[in-house]
Amino acid sequence: MISAWSAAAVRAAEEPLLAAGAPLMERASFALATHVLRDVAARRGPVRGARVVVLVGAGNNGGDALHAGAVLARRGLAVAAVLVAERFHAPGRRALERAGGRVVELFAAPAALDAVVDDAARADVVLDGLVGIGARGPLRGLAEEVVRAVSARVARRAGADVAAPWVVAVDVPSGIGVDDGTVPGPVLAADRTVTFGAAKPGLLLPPAAGMAGEVTVVDIGLELAAPPAVRRRGPADVARSWPVPGLADHKYTRGVVGVVAGTVTYPGAAVLTTTAAVRTGAGMVRYRGSEAVGRVVLAARPEVVTAPGRVQSWVVGPGVPGGPEASRAGEDDGLDDGQHERGRAGLAAASGRLAGTAGGPVPAVVDAGGLGLLDGLPDDRVPPWFVLTPHAGELTALLRSRGEDVRRPEVEAEPLRWARRAHELTGATVLLKGGVTVVVGPGVAYAQGDGPGWLATAGAGDVLAGVLGSMLAARSRDVVEEPALAAEVAATAVLVHGRAAHRANPGGPVAALDVAGAVPAEIAALLTGP
Ligand SMILES: NC(=O)C1=CN([C@@H]2O[C@H](COP(=O)(O)OP(=O)(O)OC[C@H]3O[C@@H](n4cnc5c(N)ncnc54)[C@H](O)[C@@H]3O)[C@@H](O)[C@H]2O)[C@@H](O)CC1
Numbered sequence: 001m002i003s004a005w006s007a008a009a010v011r012a013a014e015e016p017l018l019a020a021g022a023p024l025m026e027r028a029s030f031a032l033a034t035h036v037l038r039d040v041a042a043r044r045g046p047v048r049g050a051r052v053v054v055l056v057g058a059g060n061n062g063g064d065a066l067h068a069g070a071v072l073a074r075r076g077l078a079v080a081a082v083l084v085a086e087r088f089h090a091p092g093r094r095a096l097e098r099a100g101g102r103v104v105e106l107f108a109a110p111a112a113l114d115a116v117v118d119d120a121a122r123a124d125v126v127l128d129g130l131v132g133i134g135a136r137g138p139l140r141g142l143a144e145e146v147v148r149a150v151s152a153r154v155a156r157r158a159g160a161d162v163a164a165p166w167v168v169a170v171d172v173p174s175g176i177g178v179d180d181g182t183v184p185g186p187v188l189a190a191d192r193t194v195t196f197g198a199a200k201p202g203l204l205l206p207p208a209a210g211m212a213g214e215v216t217v218v219d220i221g222l223e224l225a226a227p228p229a230v231r232r233r234g235p236a237d238v239a240r241s242w243p244v245p246g247l248a249d250h251k252y253t254r255g256v257v258g259v260v261a262g263t264v265t266y267p268g269a270a271v272l273t274t275t276a277a278v279r280t281g282a283g284m285v286r287y288r289g290s291e292a293v294g295r296v297v298l299a300a301r302p303e304v305v306t307a308p309g310r311v312q313s314w315v316v317g318p319g320v321p322g323g324p325e326a327s328r329a330g331e332d333d334g335l336d337d338g339q340h341e342r343g344r345a346g347l348a349a350a351s352g353r354l355a356g357t358a359g360g361p362v363p364a365v366v367d368a369g370g371l372g373l374l375d376g377l378p379d380d381r382v383p384p385w386f387v388l389t390p391h392a393g394e395l396t397a398l399l400r401s402r403g404e405d406v407r408r409p410e411v412e413a414e415p416l417r418w419a420r421r422a423h424e425l426t427g428a429t430v431l432l433k434g435g436v437t438v439v440v441g442p443g444v445a446y447a448q449g450d451g452p453g454w455l456a457t458a459g460a461g462d463v464l465a466g467v468l469g470s471m472l473a474a475r476s477r478d479v480v481e482e483p484a485l486a487a488e489v490a491a492t493a494v495l496v497h498g499r500a501a502h503r504a505n506p507g508g509p510v511a512a513l514d515v516a517g518a519v520p521a522e523i524a525a526l527l528t529g530p
């Protein structure tokens, strides 16, 4: 797991150490230089003579970069530091110059910008030390100009298939929203971010996470007591919490997933969701949608049962028409097949608030058309063991149906903020799908970036709903009892789903059903370790 803390939390953890004279900057800059050397050696072979351009801002982030530059210069790399502000870390500059590094005072001669951009574009490595956790808003002044120009040149070189420099961000890519993952202005996309003390939320959260490259966390001795602001589950976290069946288990202890998905016009979603639930190891999958769709499901998956009976988690809505806006407007396009009524019944049972509901509350995955059914439930709010799984468009519609004047681009610009808002408004755990998927539950947030871009294909969301339904059924009682657990299970489901997509066809396109097909082997690999 990667855990990320806010800039304020990291600063608070640094304070006592700095007061005690701990050499935090030395630790940070030495580790930074070590990672740069390793990357240069891997990409280029000899490190001597490699050209490094260091972009240096006014604060300690620039100090880290200058000190790292000094270490690199002592190892024989050709280092040029570009100062964008009149104020700079003076000891860092002295160290770099003593080590043989060159300094360009861009702030004193802005006309040198073109030459600087030229140098950076041709360098082996660009170190981005313009701003770190002290950043306020989008980059300004010369920092902004340099980043805009270098980004454009690097993109052009990459487009023309000319070697582009390896970009290493110091602590964070300069200009990202460190705490919220926003990208309010130009940012130089990094290949690697070497971050100090702990990861920062913006390195995990979309859209800024897309600018960070590979994130390397360097231990500089900080102790962070408060719970992290954002977490990311990793492969090593899966085995610890996966309910591997034992000799005493039977299909009901393993979990029964009840599915209401698909319609006669769109039966595929039902096949994808039930297949994924079966493939993830459900004790049983009970298809409770329409009879006609049930026949299609059975033809594809003979393991599925269509008779009524006990259910330990519900999956409601994949491939069922009518998201939040449609249902509010009372639209019924005639494709519903009675699925809305069945879906509502499943959700009402899962909420545990219906008198006489057998078996008590169970977790529920509410996807696509199921999201429109939330308004029809007896209560305005649903419990945290309901996991809503919208993409950005569906989340926008859900928020608007609850009175938020928000548009899709705003949701995409600040996914954590809006997923959190939906959690506040509904009470549910909210899983906002995307290239990086954000999950928000009571007091917890996860950002999972596990799948390839190829996963953005029709039906992939139906597969995720099935994977998640199966995982929730297996831990049904725990999830209902521990409010934050649904989010953890949901984040793990995103991890399994994304990794299964890589496994289905490494490096190339994947079809949704093939992702479901790759799930068993992926789970086996996660459980048995590397
Ligand atoms: N406190 C410490 O001793 C340690 C700090 N570390 C480094 O120090 C960094 C934090 O240093 P600082 O607090 O000095 O802050 P930063 O270096 O992140 O930046 C602050 C300075 O950048 C300028 N600035 C802020 N926002 C800007 C914008 N939008 N556009 C252009 N310029 C802007 C301002 O002049 C401000 O003084 C961390 O990110 C990390 O790299 C590490 O060395 C670990 C130890």
Ligand SMILES: Nc1ncnc2c1ncn2[C@@H]1O[C@H](COP(=O)(O)OP(=O)(O)O)[C@@H](O)[C@H]1O
Residues within 6 Å of the ligand: 391, 433, 434, 435, 436, 437, 451, 452, 453, 454, 455, 456, 457, 458, 459, 460, 461, 462, 463, 464
């Ligand atoms: N750029 C991307 N990179 C990786 N995964 C993505 C990307 N875009 C979307 N995804 C994932 O693909 C799936 C798409 O789901 P969804 O939008 O519900 O499609 P559908 O409704 O057709 O199944 C989600 O799991 C989402 O997280």
Ligand SMILES: [K+]
Residues within 6 Å of the ligand: 061, 128, 129, 130, 131, 132, 169, 170, 171, 172, 173, 174
């Ligand atoms: K930086």
